[in-house]
Structure formats: C-alpha cells, structure tokens
Amino acid sequence: MAYDPARGKRIREAISLGNFRKVHALAAELNVSVAAVSRWQNGGHTSLESACALARLLDVSLDWLLLGRGAIDGHKNSTISATELLWVTALRGRSAASQSNLIGLLESIPREHVLR
Structure with missing residues (x-):
C-alpha cells in the first residue's frame, strides 16, 4: 500500500x-x-x-x-447474528425489486414463526 x-x-x-x-x-x-x-x-x-x-x-x-x-x-460488533448475515449476503447482488420482494416476504412471516 x-x-x-x-x-x-x-x-x-x-x-x-x-x-x-x-x-x-x-x-x-x-x-x-x-x-x-x-x-x-x-x-x-x-x-x-x-x-x-x-x-x-x-x-x-x-x-x-x-x-x-x-x-x-x-x-x-456482534449485533448481527450469523443467520442475519446470511440474509444480508443473499440480498447483495439482487435487483432492487428482488430485494424489496424478499424483504416483504420476511416481514409477512409472523414473528412467532421466526427461528432464532
């Protein structure tokens, strides 16, 4: 460098x-x-x-x-879990429309069904 x-x-x-x-x-x-x-x-x-x-x-x-x-x-900084990091990584490189659809899908899932 x-x-x-x-x-x-x-x-x-x-x-x-x-x-x-x-x-x-x-x-x-x-x-x-x-x-x-x-x-x-x-x-x-x-x-x-x-x-x-x-x-x-x-x-x-x-x-x-x-x-x-x-x-x-x-x-x-460990405020993001391994699962969350996988989701963030999966969203990268996707179109804005695909990102929006995936986020909408996640938000539509009731919280009691989210695996931790």
Missing part, C-alpha cells in the same frame, strides 16, 4: 493501545524487522499480509487500520 500518513497514525494508535511497549517485541511477534514496523508507523508501504497480521495481533479492525473506515473495534 502506498504512503499514507493517516494510516501510520492509526497504526501508532493501535500499537499504543496494545500490549506492546517495545517495537522490538511487536516486530518479533510478527516476524518482521523493526525497520518494517517503523515504516508502517510513518505511513510507509505495508503489505496486505502484514496489515492483516498486525490487525489480528493488536485486535483492531482491519478496515479501520488500513482505510480509516468504521471504528477501531468495529470487528467486535
């Missing part, structure tokens, strides 16, 4: 909130050089693989870390 000072700032924030007080320890845990971590913190090139590993290790949202979208803990 190209140079992005805002991303570097988010990476510094995530590291400061994590359990890593020393960049050396973080680099060792990720199996990368200290120079690589320093480059990331300054907004320099970050591979997707390294960004994923960093987000996982620091327990932060990858979307937030890389793009600044959502919240730092957006990946922890």
Whole structure:
C-alpha cells in the first residue's frame, strides 16, 4: 500500500493501545524487522499480509487500520447474528425489486414463526 500518513497514525494508535511497549517485541511477534514496523508507523508501504497480521495481533479492525473506515473495534460488533448475515449476503447482488420482494416476504412471516 502506498504512503499514507493517516494510516501510520492509526497504526501508532493501535500499537499504543496494545500490549506492546517495545517495537522490538511487536516486530518479533510478527516476524518482521523493526525497520518494517517503523515504516508502517510513518505511513510507509505495508503489505496486505502484514496489515492483516498486525490487525489480528493488536485486535483492531482491519478496515479501520488500513482505510480509516468504521471504528477501531468495529470487528467486535456482534449485533448481527450469523443467520442475519446470511440474509444480508443473499440480498447483495439482487435487483432492487428482488430485494424489496424478499424483504416483504420476511416481514409477512409472523414473528412467532421466526427461528432464532
């Protein structure tokens, strides 16, 4: 990923909130050089693989870390169930008319018959 000072700032924030007080320890845990971590913190090139590993290790949202979208803990949002997520995924790519019909069908089913 190209140079992005805002991303570097988010990476510094995530590291400061994590359990890593020393960049050396973080680099060792990720199996990368200290120079690589320093480059990331300054907004320099970050591979997707390294960004994923960093987000996982620091327990932060990858979307937030890389793009600044959502919240730092957006990946922890569990307000949607697995079944609901399946429905959302199934609606994607369908025409607006099909989406409307499917939503209408769901809304017509009495709540006492909805499986949880």
